[in-house]
Amino acid sequence: MGRYVIGRIGAAAATLFAASIVIFSFIHLIPGDPVSVMLGDAATPEQVAALRERMGLDEPIWVQYLVWAGNALQGDLGRSIFFETPVTQVIADGAETSILLALITMIWIVLFGIPVGILAAIRQGTWIDQGLSGLAMLLASVPTFWVGLYLILIFAAGLGWFPSSGYPSIFEGGGLANLQYLLLPSIALAAPNAALILRLTRASMLDVSREDFVRTARAKGIRPSRVVLRHILRNALLAVVSAFGFTFAALISEAVVTETVFALPGIGRTVVQSILRRDYPVIQGVILVTVCLYLVINLLVDLSYRLLDPRVEL
Amino acid sequence: MLSVTDLTVSAGPRTSPIGIVRGVSLGVDQGEILCLVGESGCGKSMTSLALMGLLPPGARVSGGSVELDGHDITHLAPHRRVRAGRGKLAMVFQEPMTSLNPVTRIGWQIEEAVRVHDPDANPTDRARELLEMVRIPDAANQLSAYPHELSGGMRQRVMIAIALACRPRVLIADEPTTALDVTIQRQVLGIIRELCDDLDMGVIFITHDLGVVAQIADRVAVMYAGRLVETGAVAPLFRAPLHPYTERLMACLPDPAARSKGFATIPGSAPRPGEIPDGCAFAPRCPRAQDVCRGGEVPVVRPEGGRRALCHFPLAEGETA
Numbered sequence: 001m002g003r004y005v006i007g008r009i010g011a012a013a014a015t016l017f018a019a020s021i022v023i024f025s026f027i028h029l030i031p032g033d034p035v036s037v038m039l040g041d042a043a044t045p046e047q048v049a050a051l052r053e054r055m056g057l058d059e060p061i062w063v064q065y066l067v068w069a070g071n072a073l074q075g076d077l078g079r080s081i082f083f084e085t086p087v088t089q090v091i092a093d094g095a096e097t098s099i100l101l102a103l104i105t106m107i108w109i110v111l112f113g114i115p116v117g118i119l120a121a122i123r124q125g126t127w128i129d130q131g132l133s134g135l136a137m138l139l140a141s142v143p144t145f146w147v148g149l150y151l152i153l154i155f156a157a158g159l160g161w162f163p164s165s166g167y168p169s170i171f172e173g174g175g176l177a178n179l180q181y182l183l184l185p186s187i188a189l190a191a192p193n194a195a196l197i198l199r200l201t202r203a204s205m206l207d208v209s210r211e212d213f214v215r216t217a218r219a220k221g222i223r224p225s226r227v228v229l230r231h232i233l234r235n236a237l238l239a240v241v242s243a244f245g246f247t248f249a250a251l252i253s254e255a256v257v258t259e260t261v262f263a264l265p266g267i268g269r270t271v272v273q274s275i276l277r278r279d280y281p282v283i284q285g286v287i288l289v290t291v292c293l294y295l296v297i298n299l300l301v302d303l304s305y306r307l308l309d310p311r312v313e314l
Numbered sequence: 315m316l317s318v319t320d321l322t323v324s325a326g327p328r329t330s331p332i333g334i335v336r337g338v339s340l341g342v343d344q345g346e347i348l349c350l351v352g353e354s355g356c357g358k359s360m361t362s363l364a365l366m367g368l369l370p371p372g373a374r375v376s377g378g379s380v381e382l383d384g385h386d387i388t389h390l391a392p393h394r395r396v397r398a399g400r401g402k403l404a405m406v407f408q409e410p411m412t413s414l415n416p417v418t419r420i421g422w423q424i425e426e427a428v429r430v431h432d433p434d435a436n437p438t439d440r441a442r443e444l445l446e447m448v449r450i451p452d453a454a455n456q457l458s459a460y461p462h463e464l465s466g467g468m469r470q471r472v473m474i475a476i477a478l479a480c481r482p483r484v485l486i487a488d489e490p491t492t493a494l495d496v497t498i499q500r501q502v503l504g505i506i507r508e509l510c511d512d513l514d515m516g517v518i519f520i521t522h523d524l525g526v527v528a529q530i531a532d533r534v535a536v537m538y539a540g541r542l543v544e545t546g547a548v549a550p551l552f553r554a555p556l557h558p559y560t561e562r563l564m565a566c567l568p569d570p571a572a573r574s575k576g577f578a579t580i581p582g583s584a585p586r587p588g589e590i591p592d593g594c595a596f597a598p599r600c601p602r603a604q605d606v607c608r609g610g611e612v613p614v615v616r617p618e619g620g621r622r623a624l625c626h627f628p629l630a631e632g633e634t635a
């Protein structure tokens with residue numbers, strides 16, 4: 001176990017190093033002087049000089065990188081040009097919304113994608129299977145923002161059941177009831193990803209059900225439901241679990257759209273606004289944090305896969 | 315004990331079904347090993363799966379019956395047989411490498427069967443006892459092994475242990491040793507022979523290898539194109555085959571003790587289901603075939619000694635086809 005984990009962590013660190021160089025460089029790939037671009041046309045020469053000074057832009061580029069990376073390792077991602085606060089603070093402000101949105105979305109994906117995929121597989125070829133597979137195809141092919149807009153039109157604007165935008169923190173009055181603000185966004189975000197997991201679960205169940213060991217299980221005379229859950233599903237989940245790394249990557253990019261459509265004060269919307277404001281330190285910080293999160297999630301997915309499949313040496 | 319009457323298995327559309335097993339009748343008694351032999355594709359596996367109620371999707375029992383101790387179990391899936399108290403058939407499959415669940419321990423897989431068939435037993439104790447019965451060394455520790463940690467021969471023993479957990483009256487073994495090398499094969503054959511005697515169960519042993527038949531069989535049923543063309547006790551059948559197909563199969567045996575004339579093969583190939591000719595299916599490859607063989611019913615020959623063959627021109631003793 002130890003050697004594998006250390007190897008994987010080493011690989012993640014190398015990836016992070018490469019990513020940090022890309023993230024660091026992009027500020028220098030902006031055509032023209034980054035400081036004038038960030039501050040806009042109205043900036044006075046004094047402001048430009050001050051910001052150049054603060055960002056250390058007059059140092060050699062490798063010194064700039066080392067300073068930036070060293071600070072980042074110590075949890076200092078620089079200051080937001082727009083908010084005039086530390087970037088970590090800006091990210092922390094959006095974290096509650098984004099993390100809760102991601103968690104609820106994941107719950108939908110697991111709760112809907114896997115059981116419905118099982119149902120479609122055990123009813124293979126019937127109208128239930130065809131209906132569910134058609135629905136999955138539809139959901140997987142429509143864009144998140146479109147689903148989001150329709151959910152708003154029907155359940156928020158039309159029926160008035162749920163709020164259509166914003167999210168007041170559950171810690172500032174309102175309590176858990178505020179989670180209802182995340183209901184429509186999480187459904188919009190979950191829909192295409194749950195559809196993919198549904199299709200993967202179904203296909204994987206059907207693949208496994210043709211394996212010889214399933215016939216052995218049936219021959220024992222155990223109940224068919226037990227054959228499905230303890231033998232077929234247990235093996236089919238291996239493929240599904242390894243897909244969750246990709247699902248997470250898809251969630252990150254689609255969350256940006258969803259938070260914008262539903263006006264949620266999350267990290268995704270912060271990033272969009274920061275792009276419009278040319279607040280490069282925030283953009284850099286968010287990308288760096290996202291890359292770290294992605295690496296950690298993939299490490300966890302890999303490890304859990306190895307725990308589920310005894311054939312893989314740790 | 316197990317009695318199969320006129321079993322027919324078909325595939326394809328119901329309006330134009332393709333016959334895979336075409337009227338097989340056989341019986342097995344306690345403590346007896348019946349070997350079902352025939353070339354690959356003649357329907358041996360489909361026959362055994364039909365007996366177990368485990369036919370793959372697309373294939374179905376379209377006629378005949380399977381009775382165990384007088385109870386009709388033809389159309390019962392295994393779990394329904396258990397519920398009806400008739401789950402007394404068990405099977406060992408050809409592929410030891412893929413027939414065990416790769417992600418669970420073998421103890422778990424045996425105990426699962428014990429719980430269904432022996433609800434009062436302690437599953438772990440019984441599982442260990444079963445592993446000892448198939449002569450797995452260090453049985454108590456092997457319970458926690460995963461299938462990939464075991465060799466092919468060991469896995470096949472585990473498969474036999476799982477089958478025995480069902481306390482079968484009849485054990486069906488579908489080419490259980492084909493995937494194993496010769497020494498391991500001999501050990502597994504020894505275990506099956508011994509269990510058959512000790513537990514007084516019937517065994518249907520499927521193989522395409524007459525050498526294996528000679529080692530293990532009490533009785534033999536020779537299958538060709540979905541039919542049993544000859545059945546009988548092993549010694550007389552080997553000494554004086556009635557059906558030219560049986561005789562030709564034996565002529566292909568490399569073992570000189572079993573009347574070999576080199577490494578002959580039967581020219582031509584067995585017909586596939588759906589392309590089986592009228593009359594005797596072996597006629598196109600049979601040196602003795604005449605016009606009468608190529609259509610109509612083939613007569614049954616029943617000399618003394620419980621033997622039976624489907625042939626117009628059965629061989630006399632010492633004759634070759």
Ligand SMILES: Nc1ncnc2c1ncn2[C@@H]1O[C@H](COP(=O)(O)OP(=O)(O)O)[C@@H](O)[C@H]1O
Nearest residue numbers: 325334354355356357358359360370372373587
């Ligand atoms: N699922 C299936 N549906 C239809 N035909 C099948 C199926 N599986 C096997 N067959 C056909 O049944 C015939 C008998 O196969 P099988 O019983 O496996 O032969 P054996 O075990 O004697 O080698 C083969 O010719 C094969 O093509």
Ligand SMILES: [Mg+2]
Nearest residue numbers: 358359488489
């Ligand atoms: Mg076979």
